[in-house]
Amino acid sequence: MREYTGFYIDGNWLDAQGASNIEVINPSTGEVAGIISDGTEEQVNNAVEAAKRAFVSFSQTSVNERLELLKAITNEYKQREAEIAAAISEEMGAPDWLASQYQAAMGLAHLNTTIEALSKFPFEEQKGTTRILREPIGVCGFITPWNWPINQVVVKVLPALATGCTMVLKPAAQTPFSAWLLTEIFDKAGVPAGVFNLVNGHGGKVGSALSRHPDIDMISFTGSTGAGISVAVDAAPTVKRVHQELGGKSANIILDDADIAQAVDNGVKAIMMNTGQTCTAPTRMLIHESKYEAAVEQARKTAENITVGAPSSNSYMGPLSSKKQFDTVQKYIQIGIDEGAEIIAGGLGSPEGLEKGFFAKPTIFANVTNSMRVAREEIFGPVLVMIPYSNEEEAIAIANDSPFGLAGYVQSSSIERARKVASKIRAGQIYLNYAPLDFAAPFGGYKQSGNGREWGEQALYEFVEIKSVVGFG
Numbered sequence: 001m002r003e004y005t006g007f008y009i010d011g012n013w014l015d016a017q018g019a020s021n022i023e024v025i026n027p028s029t030g031e032v033a034g035i036i037s038d039g040t041e042e043q044v045n046n047a048v049e050a051a052k053r054a055f056v057s058f059s060q061t062s063v064n065e066r067l068e069l070l071k072a073i074t075n076e077y078k079q080r081e082a083e084i085a086a087a088i089s090e091e092m093g094a095p096d097w098l099a100s101q102y103q104a105a106m107g108l109a110h111l112n113t114t115i116e117a118l119s120k121f122p123f124e125e126q127k128g129t130t131r132i133l134r135e136p137i138g139v140c141g142f143i144t145p146w147n148w149p150i151n152q153v154v155v156k157v158l159p160a161l162a163t164g165c166t167m168v169l170k171p172a173a174q175t176p177f178s179a180w181l182l183t184e185i186f187d188k189a190g191v192p193a194g195v196f197n198l199v200n201g202h203g204g205k206v207g208s209a210l211s212r213h214p215d216i217d218m219i220s221f222t223g224s225t226g227a228g229i230s231v232a233v234d235a236a237p238t239v240k241r242v243h244q245e246l247g248g249k250s251a252n253i254i255l256d257d258a259d260i261a262q263a264v265d266n267g268v269k270a271i272m273m274n275t276g277q278t279c280t281a282p283t284r285m286l287i288h289e290s291k292y293e294a295a296v297e298q299a300r301k302t303a304e305n306i307t308v309g310a311p312s313s314n315s316y317m318g319p320l321s322s323k324k325q326f327d328t329v330q331k332y333i334q335i336g337i338d339e340g341a342e343i344i345a346g347g348l349g350s351p352e353g354l355e356k357g358f359f360a361k362p363t364i365f366a367n368v369t370n371s372m373r374v375a376r377e378e379i380f381g382p383v384l385v386m387i388p389y390s391n392e393e394e395a396i397a398i399a400n401d402s403p404f405g406l407a408g409y410v411q412s413s414s415i416e417r418a419r420k421v422a423s424k425i426r427a428g429q430i431y432l433n434y435a436p437l438d439f440a441a442p443f444g445g446y447k448q449s450g451n452g453r454e455w456g457e458q459a460l461y462e463f464v465e466i467k468s469v470v471g472f473g
């Protein structure tokens with residue numbers, strides 16, 4: 001039982017100050033795994049004040065000083081990486097292999113790319129007789145979700161530290177353990193008082209207070225499109241910069257010249273990873289009608305071999321991260337059935353023997369049209385829809401017929417053909433032939449998947465204001 005009550009403000013671990021507790025549930029068991037404090041507007045105000053004070057000196061630090069700070073954080077992170085992985089398994093159910101090799105490891109990967117980007121970042125540039133200065137934007141508010149809990153936090157905090165910003169973080173109340181450990185790392189690594197502040201609590205209260213705060217210069221949000229809109233509305237009267245990383249319903253175009261068995265096998269595994277709770281997951285598989293039958297057969301086979309279990313069983317798939325998410329997934333499976341889609345694997349309910357906790361079945365729908373709700377709405381669970389197309393133009397049209405534009409996937413034996421199709425998809429990242437993640441590649445969405453970019457060098461541009469000193473000489 002973890003008791004992470006209180007707040008981290010101005011370099012001090014403060015007690016709960018009368019705040020009520022929020023229970024954190026282990027999704028593998030459905031039991032309480034710990035408690036945190038539910039912050040109030042007063043704690044948000046104190047944290048913002050501390051960040052504002054700290055900005056005066058931290059914004060003036062040199063690139064070298066900030067590089068040294070990021071290296072100190074890297075050293076501390078390495079020592080606690082296994083602990084972070086265990087916390088993520090406990091708070092959101094990631095299988096041990098996924099928690100250690102991906103979830104926790106992504107913290108280090110982003111530290112490395114941020115250090116690299118900072119060492120080369122053009123804070124000053126001369127254009128004619130004008131000097132262009134890139135200055136830290138100021139005090140930032142961060143609101144993050146539960147699906148990749150450490151990744152979602154570090155992709156905001158690290159570029160903010162790199163550019164000389166100060167900040168207040170509100171992580172998802174569902175997954176606060178890893179964020180707490182990260183705060184301990186920052187404290188131990190010597191992040192100056194007030195530069196990083198943690199206020200736990202619910203989004204409607206703490207998140208909204210951050211979004212509305214007049215002394216916050218930028219709010220960066222990752223989560224659902226609905227909550228992202230609330231953040232933007234709350235932020236509008238104070239004209240702060242708003243960065244949104246929202247949902248997705250990404251198409252995976254398997255062209256007719258691809259190795260169908262391999263492409264479908266990889267595609268099913270890609271969506272089921274992290275129990276389908278990845279915003280860029282390839283949730284709509286588009287297959288040429290001449291290969292559809294073979295693709296369905298392969299998808300069924302792959303799904304049947306996907307193991308589901310508690311994190312320690314090292315199964316491929318863990319539970320969904322909450323009862324709420326389990327109920328949402330069940331609701332959508334029922335919607336798919338009612339819409340006339342055909343279940344070829346999985347379906348309603350939990351896998352046998354896994355009725356405790358929030359385990360769902362890897363589920364695949366065939367005979368899906370892109371107008372069905374299961375093809376249009378983000379389910380955020382282990383549910384794949386398979387849609388046939390008759391030619392390349394139609395595949396591209398289906399891929400783009402979505403309110404979202406976060407990611408896209410193209411499989412082809414011809415890289416030239418894959419590149420051509422990629423150029424026509426309106427989304428922020430396109431992965432050709434299941435290319436591995438590139439931590440230096442800008443990450444973010446078109447359309448209702450958000451605005452702005454995270455990861456690598458591009459992330460640093462998000463955290464600066466531009467000042468033109470005209471007549472500089």
Ligand code: NAP
Pocket residue numbers: 143144145146147170171172173174201202203204206207208211222223224225227228230231245246247248278279328378379380
């Ligand atoms: P969510 O409500 O968008 O939660 C994300 C973060 O926003 C959490 O920290 C949440 O606080 C906070 N929040 C919620 N309402 C807010 C508001 N009005 N103002 C400020 N902050 C607010 O996501 P969810 O309810 O956990 O999941 C709902 C759906 O969002 C999922 O089914 C999925 O479709 C989508 N989702 C997308 C991503 C992604 O990476 N794109 C990640 C997670 C979820 P609390 O701690 O109180 O929840």
